[in-house]
Amino acid sequence: MAVQPAVRELSGAEMVIRALVDQNVDVVFGYPGGAVLPIYDALFKQNQLRHILVRHEQGAVHAAEGYARSSGKVGVVLVTSGPGATNAVTGLTDALMDSVPIVCLTGQVPTHLIGNDAFQEADTTGITRPCTKHNYLVKDVNDLARTLHEAFHVARTGRPGPVVVDLPKDVLFATGLYVAPDATPLRKSYRPQTKPEATRIAAAAQLIAVAKKPLFYGGGGLINSGPRACTLFTELARLTGFPVTLTLMGLGAYPASDKQYLGLVGMHGTFESNNAMHDCDLMINIGARFDDRVTGKIAAFAPHSRKIHVDIDPSSINKNVRVDLAIVGDCAEVLTALIAELKAQKYKPDAARIAPWWRQIETWRKRESLRYEKSDTIIKPQYAIERLYALTRDRDVFITTEVGQHQMWAAQLFKFEQPFHWMTSGGLGTMGYGLPAAMGVQLAHSDALVIDIAGEASILMNIQEMSTVCQYRLPVKVFILNNQYMGMVRQWQELLHGGRYSESYTAALPDFVRLAEAFGAVGLRAEKPADVDRVIKEMIAVDRPVIVDVQVDPKENCFPMIPSGAAHNEMLLGPSDRQSSGPVSEEGMVLV
Amino acid sequence: MAAPEAVEKHTMAVLVDNEPGVLARVIGLFSGRGYNIESLTVAETDPNNRLSRITIVTSGTPMIIEQIKAQLNRIVPVHGVHDLSEEGPFVERELALVKVTGSAESRAETLRLADIFHARVVDTTPESYVFEMTGSTEKLDAFISLMAPLGVVDISRTGVAAISRGAGKF
Numbered sequence: 001m002a003v004q005p006a007v008r009e010l011s012g013a014e015m016v017i018r019a020l021v022d023q024n025v026d027v028v029f030g031y032p033g034g035a036v037l038p039i040y041d042a043l044f045k046q047n048q049l050r051h052i053l054v055r056h057e058q059g060a061v062h063a064a065e066g067y068a069r070s071s072g073k074v075g076v077v078l079v080t081s082g083p084g085a086t087n088a089v090t091g092l093t094d095a096l097m098d099s100v101p102i103v104c105l106t107g108q109v110p111t112h113l114i115g116n117d118a119f120q121e122a123d124t125t126g127i128t129r130p131c132t133k134h135n136y137l138v139k140d141v142n143d144l145a146r147t148l149h150e151a152f153h154v155a156r157t158g159r160p161g162p163v164v165v166d167l168p169k170d171v172l173f174a175t176g177l178y179v180a181p182d183a184t185p186l187r188k189s190y191r192p193q194t195k196p197e198a199t200r201i202a203a204a205a206q207l208i209a210v211a212k213k214p215l216f217y218g219g220g221g222l223i224n225s226g227p228r229a230c231t232l233f234t235e236l237a238r239l240t241g242f243p244v245t246l247t248l249m250g251l252g253a254y255p256a257s258d259k260q261y262l263g264l265v266g267m268h269g270t271f272e273s274n275n276a277m278h279d280c281d282l283m284i285n286i287g288a289r290f291d292d293r294v295t296g297k298i299a300a301f302a303p304h305s306r307k308i309h310v311d312i313d314p315s316s317i318n319k320n321v322r323v324d325l326a327i328v329g330d331c332a333e334v335l336t337a338l339i340a341e342l343k344a345q346k347y348k349p350d351a352a353r354i355a356p357w358w359r360q361i362e363t364w365r366k367r368e369s370l371r372y373e374k375s376d377t378i379i380k381p382q383y384a385i386e387r388l389y390a391l392t393r394d395r396d397v398f399i400t401t402e403v404g405q406h407q408m409w410a411a412q413l414f415k416f417e418q419p420f421h422w423m424t425s426g427g428l429g430t431m432g433y434g435l436p437a438a439m440g441v442q443l444a445h446s447d448a449l450v451i452d453i454a455g456e457a458s459i460l461m462n463i464q465e466m467s468t469v470c471q472y473r474l475p476v477k478v479f480i481l482n483n484q485y486m487g488m489v490r491q492w493q494e495l496l497h498g499g500r501y502s503e504s505y506t507a508a509l510p511d512f513v514r515l516a517e518a519f520g521a522v523g524l525r526a527e528k529p530a531d532v533d534r535v536i537k538e539m540i541a542v543d544r545p546v547i548v549d550v551q552v553d554p555k556e557n558c559f560p561m562i563p564s565g566a567a568h569n570e571m572l573l574g575p576s577d578r579q580s581s582g583p584v585s586e587e588g589m590v591l592v
Numbered sequence: 593m594a595a596p597e598a599v600e601k602h603t604m605a606v607l608v609d610n611e612p613g614v615l616a617r618v619i620g621l622f623s624g625r626g627y628n629i630e631s632l633t634v635a636e637t638d639p640n641n642r643l644s645r646i647t648i649v650t651s652g653t654p655m656i657i658e659q660i661k662a663q664l665n666r667i668v669p670v671h672g673v674h675d676l677s678e679e680g681p682f683v684e685r686e687l688a689l690v691k692v693t694g695s696a697e698s699r700a701e702t703l704r705l706a707d708i709f710h711a712r713v714v715d716t717t718p719e720s721y722v723f724e725m726t727g728s729t730e731k732l733d734a735f736i737s738l739m740a741p742l743g744v745v746d747i748s749r750t751g752v753a754a755i756s757r758g759a760g761k762f
C-alpha cells in the first residue's frame with residue numbers, strides 16, 4: 001500500500017476552503033455565480049465554514065465589515081466575477097476609508113479568456129486597485145495558498161483594509177500543492193512599523209509634562225488596535241487627568257460616562273469638544289487622521305496648539321495638518337511605551353496647572369449643546385435615541401447606523417463604554433451600510449442585541465438584506481427615525497440653499513410595518529412620544545428581526561454644527577443661532 | 593497664515609517587485625491623488641530578485657512631496673522610496689532620438705549642431721537624419737529647440753534615469 005503523501009494535492013477550490021479554515025475563518029458572506037461554482041461545490045462538501053447567503057454583494061461586504069469591526073477579526077466575502085465583483089466595489093471602498101480588514105474573493109473568467117470580453121468578465125483587479133489596500137490575480141494554482149495567506153496578513157496588519165483575491169475559474173479546478181500559513185514567507189516589501197521610536201516617546205512625555213491646555217483626540221485607530229489599546233488610552237487619560245474627545249470612528253475607545261470625556265468632536269460634535277480642540281495648547285492625536293469632518297477650516301484649526309500624532313500609517317501624518325511630533329506605531333505599543341516613559345520619569349499629574357483649563361471646559365459644557373426642544377405631541381428624533389439608549393443600556397447592545405441625521409444623533413446621544421460596539425460608515429458615508437453591517441455583527445455575537453439606527457431613505461438602499469436576516473433567524477432590529485426626508489440633505493438645503501428642497505423628500509415611502517411582515521419580520525410603529533417606550537420594549541422582547549418605524553419630526557435639524565468652511569469656534573448651536581453667524585462663505589459652499 | 597509653500601521638483605527612485613500591476617499602482621496613485629508626473633521610467637534592474645526600479649520626476653510643495661513618498665511606501669510591492677533630490681548629489685540622464693529632415697543647404701548646419709551636442713547619427717537617408725543624444729533633460733531640451741527650425745519631424749524620449757553620485761547605494 002502506498003504511503004500517505006505528506007502533502008496531498010488539492011484543487012484550487014479545496015485550497016480556498018482549506019486556507020480560510022487555517023486562517024480561523026468561521027463565516028463567509030457570499031453570493032454564487034458561474035465563476036465561483038467550484039468554490040460553492042467545495043463549500044457544499046464541508047462543515048467547517050458557515051456561508052451566509054446575502055441578497056446583494058454590497059450587503060456581503062458591509063456584513064463582513066460589521067463582523068470584523070465588532071469582533072476584531074478579518075471579515076470574508078465571496079462573490080462571482082463581473083457583476084458580483086462590481087457590486088462589491090462600494091463595500092470595498094467603505095472598508096478602505098474606515099480601515100476595516102476584509103478579504104474578498106472574486107471569481108474570474110478562466111485565464112485563457114481574460115481580456116476577451118468574455119461573459120461576466122470585468123477587470124476586477126483594475127477596478128478595485130484604488131479601493132483596496134492590495135489586490136491579486138492568481139494565475140497559477142501553485143501560488144494560490146500563499147496568496148490567500150498573504151491576503152489575510154495584509155488585510156489585518158498595519159493599517160487594516162480590504163484585500164481582493166481574483167480567482168480565475170480554471171485555477172479553481174486545477175490541482176496543486178497547498179502550503180500552510182506558517183510555511184508562507186512574509187513579503188519583504190511589506191513590513192508595517194508597529195513599535196515607536198524611543199526618542200519620540202520621550203519627546204511626547206516632555207510635552208505632556210508641561211501642557212496647560214491639553215486634549216486627547218482619539219480615533220478609529222484605537223479601535224483597530226484593539227481593546228488593549230483602548231484600556232491603555234483610558235489609563236493614560238486617567239494618569240494625566242487630561243480631557244478626552246473622540247472621533248466618529250473612535251466612539252467606545254474611551255468610556256462615554258467618564259467625567260473626562262467631552263463627547264464627539266467635529267462637524268456635529270459637542271460645543272466643549274470643538275472649543276477645546278480650537279483652544280488647546282497640546283493636542284494628542286491617537287489613531288485619528290485629521291479628517292475634514294473633524295478639522296473644519298484647516299487654516300483656523302487649533303491655531304495655538306502643539307500637535308502630537310500617533311498613527312500606524314505614515315501617510316496619515318502631515319497629510320492635512322502639520323504636526324510637531326509624529327509617532328509611527330501601533331496605538332497599543334505607543335501607549336504602552338508612553339505610559340512606561342511617564343512612570344519612569346516619575347510623572348505626577350499637576351491638577352493645579354490644568355485647573356483653569358478644566359474650568360473653561362466646564363463653562364463650555366454648561367451650554368449643553370446637545371439639548372433640544374422637547375415635545376409631547378411629536379416625536380423628536382433625539383428623544384427616540386435617548387429612550388433607546390436608556391432602555392437598552394443594561395444589555396450587551398451593538399449599534400450600527402445608516403448615514404444622515406439619525407447617524408449623527410446616534411453618535412451624539414448613544415453612550416458607548418467599550419470598543420467594538422459602534423459600527424458606522426464614517427469615511428465614505430455609505431447609505432445602506434447599517435442593515436447588512438448589523439447582520440454581520442449579529443453573526444459574530446449571536447446573543448447580543450444588535451440595532452441598526454436607520455433613516456427611512458438609507459434603509460431602502462439595502463432593504464433586501466431583511467430577507468437574509470429572516471433566513472438565518474438573526475434577530476436584528478432596524479430602528480428607523482422616519483422623518484420622510486433625506487434629513488441631512490434637507491438640512492443643508494435649508495442652511496445653504498435657501499430652503500429649496502430639491503428632491504430630498506421621498507413621496508412614496510413604503511409602509512414599513514407591512515414591509516417587515518412581507519419579509520417575515522415583525523413591524524412596529526410609533527407615532528407619538530407616548531408610543532416610544534412601548535415599541536422599544538416590544539422590539540427588545542421579540543426574539544425575531546424587527547423593523548420599527550418611528551415617525552419623527554420631519555423638520556428637526558442636527559445641532560451643534562460647524563458649517564462647512566468654518567472654524568471650530570464658529571459653531572451653530574441651534575435653530576436660533578443661524579442668522580448670527582451669517583451666510584456660509586463662498587469657500588464653504590463648495591465643500592462637501 | 594504662513595505664506596504658501598513653494599513648489600519643488602524632486603527625482604525619486606522607487607524599488608518595486610517586478611509583478612503585474614505594480615506600475616499601474618504607482619501611476620494610479622499619482623492620478624488618483626492629483627500629483628504631478630513630469631517623467632517616469634521603469635525597467636527591471638535586479639533580475640535575480642525580480643526587482644524593478646522606477647525613476648519618477650515629480651513636483652509639489654514640501655508637504656505634498658512628503659505625502660508622495662509616504663503614499664508610495666504604502667504600496668505593498670514597494671520596497672523603498674529614495675528621494676535622490678534630498679539624499680545628496682545625483683546624476684540624471686535621458687536619451688532622445690530626434691529625426692530631422694531638411695534641404696541640402698541645412699544638412700551641414702544640422703550636422704554641425706549635432707556635433708556640438710555630441711549627438712550621434714544612428715540613421716541617415718538622403719532626406720533625413722536620426723540623432724541619438726544622451727544628457728540631462730535641460731540639455732536635451734536645448735538641443736531639440738535649436739534643431740527645431742532645421743526641420744525636426746519627430747522626437748522620442750526615454751524619460752529620466754537617475755542614480756546617486758559616490759559609492760552609496762541608490
Ligand SMILES: Cc1ncc(C[n+]2csc(CCOP(=O)(O)OP(=O)(O)O)c2C)c(N)n1
Nearest residue numbers: 404405406429431455456457458486487488
Ligand atoms: C449611497 C449614498 N448616496 C447619497 C448620499 C448622500 N446623503 C447623505 S445623507 C443623505 C440622506 C439620508 O436620508 P435618511 O436615510 O432618511 O437619513 P436622515 O438624514 O433623514 O436621518 C443622503 C442622500 C450618501 N451618503 N450615500
Ligand SMILES: [Mg+2]
Nearest residue numbers: 455456485487
Ligand atoms: Mg430621513
